[in-house]
Amino acid sequence: MTTPTPAFFEQFDDEALVAADKAHYMHGYHVFDDHRENGALNIAAGDGAYIYDTKGNRYLDAVGGMWCTNIGLGREEMADAIADQVRKLAYSNPFCDMANVTAIELSEKLAELAPGDLNHVFLTTGGSTAVDTAYRLIQFYQNCRGKHDKKHIISRVNAYHGSTFLTMSLGGKAADHPAEFDFLQDKIHHISCPNPYRAPEGMTEADFLEFLVNEFEEKILSIGADNVAAFFAEPIMGSGGVIIPPTGYHQRMWEVCKRYDVLYVADEVVTSFGRLGAFFASDEVFGMQPDIITTAKGLTSGYLPLGALIFSDKIWNEIAQAGQERCFAHGFTYSGHPVSCISALKNIEIIQREKLLDHVQDVGSYLEERLQTLASLPLVGDVRCKKLMACVEFVADKRTKELFPEALNIGEKIHLKCQARGLLVRPIVHLNVMSPPLTITHAQVDEIVETLREAIEQTAEELLKDGSYAGN
Incomplete structure (x- = not known):
């Protein structure tokens, strides 16, 4: 307007x-x-x-x-795209053997923009449901591999991953864990916040990086590498205080993940779609290739609710093996919503066209x-x-x-x-x-x-x- x-x-x-x-x-x-x-x-x-x-x-x-x-708010071309899609197709069933054109086009576009072999997309209703879906996908993946004990998750103090029961449990902000709520505790673990400003006294940034990496590896070994499924990390921690980790942090943590067969989940709900000057920050800004990216927020610039989970060929090839008769029994009524998807496509077009x-x-x-x-x-x-x-x-x-x-x-x-x-x-x-x-x-x-x-x-x-x- x-x-x-x-x-x-x-x-x-x-x-x-x-x-x-x-x-x-x-x-x-x-x-x-x-x-x-x-x-x-x-x-x-x-x-x-x-x-x-x-x-x-x-x-x-x-x-x-x-x-x-x-x-920015009030974009007429966004309003026109949304209104036009409402007239053409306001809703379509997203389950099983049904799809809609805008959901397909958006999934293809996200696979094109995402780094490496992240070629597979599950559309959700927002960031919390994207992270929730990532957790379920990880369980599904590990069970498909026969790794039924490999279910523990490592997150970080001061992390924020959403506001569902699961994602609040993954989060590590003390203020988000008031006594009046209950949380999952038996398979979720938190390691130190990578905040150089709050590093132990006397530590250089390089020393602090070594401390963080060693702590992570020791946590995996203490739980048992055969029990640890994934590491969840925001490239820059948002609600935890815009925590920019020491140089090389994500690369080093990714190397530990590879060593112990732990999936790296980059929670890019905040950092994706331009906030750091890239569509996705994991690779372009921090030089690290995650197994899973979660995104939302800037995906539609807030015009309509939408989130996405983007994951690797490695995961897809394991869970989608022919002849297994598997069903990923998870979904949302409004995932892949055609009107939300058109707003994401128009948003990406504007970001690219206006450089x-x-x-x-x-x-x-x-x-x-x-x-x-x-x-x-x-x-x-x-x-x-x-x-x-x-x-x-x-x-x-x-x-x-x-x-x-x-x-x-x-x-x-x-x-x-x-x-x-x-x-x-x-x-x-x-x-x-x-x-x-x-x-x-x-x-x-x-x-x-x-x-x-x-x-x-x-x-x-x-x-x-x-x-x-x-x-x-």
């Missing part, structure tokens, strides 16, 4: 919407007391990198929705450079940025890297000051995370950095005055 006019917002009764939201709408990651008291920011419109609330206030969305609005991957290489490098200017500010412990994935970590003491008490919620304080200035960043306790659209401009990068600077400086002054912060 074009930029909304003031008249557009006259249709909304914001007070009534706030009341209805509080009364009826349970959000993802619903924080009950906060929502009861403060309600939510109700969004009514979007245009490119900007979104508008129901009062007409405009915000530069440096969060990119949820890591996903890669080509957005090249643009990300340029503007992403500029974001890296500009964000580093915040490193000297009070409160800022670490600035992490790789192209269009970024995070600022706040600390009470730069020397010791001591964090503020969680109850202070430093990331939220700074986020709210940004919001008041027309910028959205994502608060995660002691972090502000950013993942702007691939279409972001240099001028918008400047706006993000300068607004964030003002919010950090104002917050530091307030904390000094009330005694919550002693200064650095």
Whole structure:
């Protein structure tokens, strides 16, 4: 859509919407007391990198929705493609011997874009269901091989792999494992987060890399190599704090996987489709060939829900052997949805036609450079940025890297000051995370950095005055 006019917002009764939201709408990651008291920011419109609330206030969305609005909001050609597909075929049964044209075309396109021999695609409804499907495929594969004990999974502390029962169990964020929920524990193991900023004191990055690789190998051996099925890893950990691992980490971990017949699952739900300047980051950015890639988010740039699991010839050749009469008894009513698939195809077309991957290489490098200017500010412990994935970590003491008490919620304080200035960043306790659209401009990068600077400086002054912060 074009930029909304003031008249557009006259249709909304914001007070009534706030009341209805509080009364009826349970959000993802619903924080009950906060929502009861403060309600939510109700969004009514979007245009490119900007979104508008129901009062007409405009915000530069440096969060990119949820890591996903890669080509920007309000694209007319996307709306036209979706509407045209609805008229032609709004739905088709995706099971057994039924297929639809757009699902076939998208699967072929994903196999073309994916690295190496990842030529086989299972379409899902989003990232969580893609990771869930990867887990089931791994079980199926190991059983087809007669490796019935090879079912243990290794993940990492601070990993995020989704919000289903299984994928939350795979994840390693303490905040995602509250006492009120139950989780799978007997076959899921977590090794250290590869965060150089939080490496043991005195370790160089090279030492830290050796520590991580040795820890992984020791974990496999302690469980038993005949029992370990797969390693799940985000190329860059997203919700865990934009953790960029030591140089060579993924290659070295992949070598360990090959040594012990462990599948490497690259969870590229966030990192694929341009966020790091490549369609897939595993090979192009990190020089590693996974056995399985999971993807979603930027696959459709958030226009419609869709995810995908892309896997190797090696796995396919094992599970699809002729004469075995096997059935992969797994699927979703809305997997391969023709309208979602057309949005993915149009999204890929736009990324390629507008050379957005090249643009990300340029503007992403500029974001890296500009964000580093915040490193000297009070409160800022670490600035992490790789192209269009970024995070600022706040600390009470730069020397010791001591964090503020969680109850202070430093990331939220700074986020709210940004919001008041027309910028959205994502608060995660002691972090502000950013993942702007691939279409972001240099001028918008400047706006993000300068607004964030003002919010950090104002917050530091307030904390000094009330005694919550002693200064650095």
